Amino acid sequence: MMDDMLIRAFMIGAERVAAWADLLDRINVFPVADGDTGRNMKISLSPLRDLSRDRDGAIRGLLMNARGNSGNIAARFFSGFLRADSAASLPAAARTGRDLAWKAVHEPRQGTMLTVFDALAQTLEDDPGGAAASPDSVIGSLERAVRSTPELLPKLKEAGVVDSGALGMYIYLEAFFLSLAGRTGDFRPVTAVFGDWLSVAPSFAAGQDQEEGFCVDITLDAKIGHGSAVPLLAELGESVVVLPGDDYVKVHLHTEDTAAVRARLRSIGGIINWSDDDLNEQVREFARQRPEQAIHIMTDAAGSVTRDDAIRLGFTLLDSYVTVENTAAPETSVKPSDVYAAMRRGVRASTSQASEFERHELYRSALSLHPRLLYLCVGSAYTGNCEVAQSWKEANDPDGRLTILDTGAASGRLGSMALAVADFSNREDDPESVIDYARRAIDRCREYIFIDNLKYLAAGGRVSRTKAFFGNMLSMKPVVTPTAEGVISAGIARTPGEQIAFALAKLAEHTPPGSRPFIMLQYTDNRQLVETRFLPEIAAHYPDADIRIQPLSLTTGVHVGPGAWSMAFMPEE
Secondary structure (H helix, E strand, O other): OOOHHHHHHHHHHHHHHHHOHHHHHHOOOOOOOOOOHHHHHHHHHHHHHHOOOOHHHHHHHHHHHOOHHHHHHHHHHHHHHOOOOOHHHHHHHHHHHHHHHHHHEOOOOOOOHHHHHHHHHHHHHHOOOOOOOOOHHHHHHHHHHHHHHHHHOHHHHHHOEOOHHHHHHHHHHHHHHHHHOOOHHHOOOHHHHHHHHEOOOHHHHHOOOOOOOEEEEEEEEEOOOHHHHHHHHHOOOEEEEEEEOOOOEEEEEEEOOHHHHHHHHHOOEEEEEEEEEEHHHHHHHHHOOOOOOOOEEEEEOOEOOOHHHHHHHOOEEEOOEEEEOOEEEEHHHOOHHHHHHHHHOOOOEEEEOOOHHHHHHHHHHHHHHOOOEEEEEOOOOOOOHHHHHHHHHHHHOOOOOEEEEEOOOOHHHHHHHHHHHHHHHHHOOOHHHHHHHHHHHHHHOEEEEEOOOOHHHHHOOOOOHHHHHHHHHOOOOEEEEEEOOEEEEEEEOOOHHHHHHHHHHHHHHHOOOOOOOEEEEEEOOOHHHHHHHHHHHHHHHOOOOEEEEEEOOHHHHHHHOOOOEEEEEEOOO
């Protein structure tokens, strides 16, 4: 049975990596400058946020969740490191994890997180009893390992950064060992430790060549022996990582021909899961110059904004977590279509907030990377985020660099504000003018959510099951509006025709014909309906409007269920 202090340390490490994920993305140049190491490690390690004493289940969750080169190698390390059940067994577990990680990579390289694993295993072997009680020696060794990465990989030295995967594991392991020693108040901002190696040289970013092909993660129902999997799969692409399980093989690789890979893999075993990212698009986005902001914007992913929005406009997102059955992942990394399909099958889905520690670390991360920070916080009627942020500010922001605004909003209303304020900050020079604009945006923005079936609200306890049953019997499809006091009923609209009539009437109350409002139309699993039925009618009435199609925030979507859609809008100022 795993020690409770050890369980807590494993969780703290994953939460800290999630909080610093944006920084890891910013310096991710090896093996490809595609800027996704932070995202991939955040997704891959999320099963550790809810670590039970079922180690085998946790290890399987890590391997199945693993994304990208860094996430897959880290998952393999943890399949060994999680075998520790006390501080005394950490040296042996670290050696096992180190060995598994090296074996998983077809062409392992020093200068990556593998170098950090080597340093960890060696330091714990030299001082097997000291790390848990006095972790400074092991943390110092890990820091030196990270600092060595530019000397070991010329591409890192050219870019002027340390390896992002190695840094991610340092962030994890520093938190792990300090937590184990009861010193969670001793965390240093990562920028204070490696500040001179955390900015990509402009000459490197500008000179990056395009990358052809795709970054692919596949889970196979394996029919071959694990020993023969690596050389066979290595023929299919580059940056190959293979993670064998009891009844499956997890594969990560880069390839220019996904069709050929699919065909070859089918001869090995059935494909259980497949995901791919366009490397050319990621590299192009990584090289794009980030906008100069008057003040950096942070907001909650509970607003209907995506990771792509955050990258494009340069703001920071605080994720909620979505759990489907027993699998939890950051909201912005989950495929909404998978969630809604599961809900329609009767699978229970729920949401939860990031831990208070993770939120604190995200504030610390954002404030260490930006001189001023404006946090557009989800309304206090929906979460305790605003209170948590205010308490942290009082203890950690003596210079008043963090401004917190309780927007009283969620979903598309919050998302509309975030997009508008971030865009405004990218065009302004004065932080105070951005803050004033944000306050006006809070007053101007409205939202109406059209619910298709009350049973999902009933499942989450928002309405009684009896009320949901009779409501559906009578084809009642409520319209609700999120306000600073909470979600309130706005009416009933039973058919798409009634829904669009209701939406146009609400627009007319606040937005004169001929004006140019910002309108956000959000979908669940009904994008085609929103795009082909609702969008054209709204555009016909407001031809000069800025109309966006966005996925409804999963924090909201899990509660209102598939079939729902929403309209948020901000009248022209």
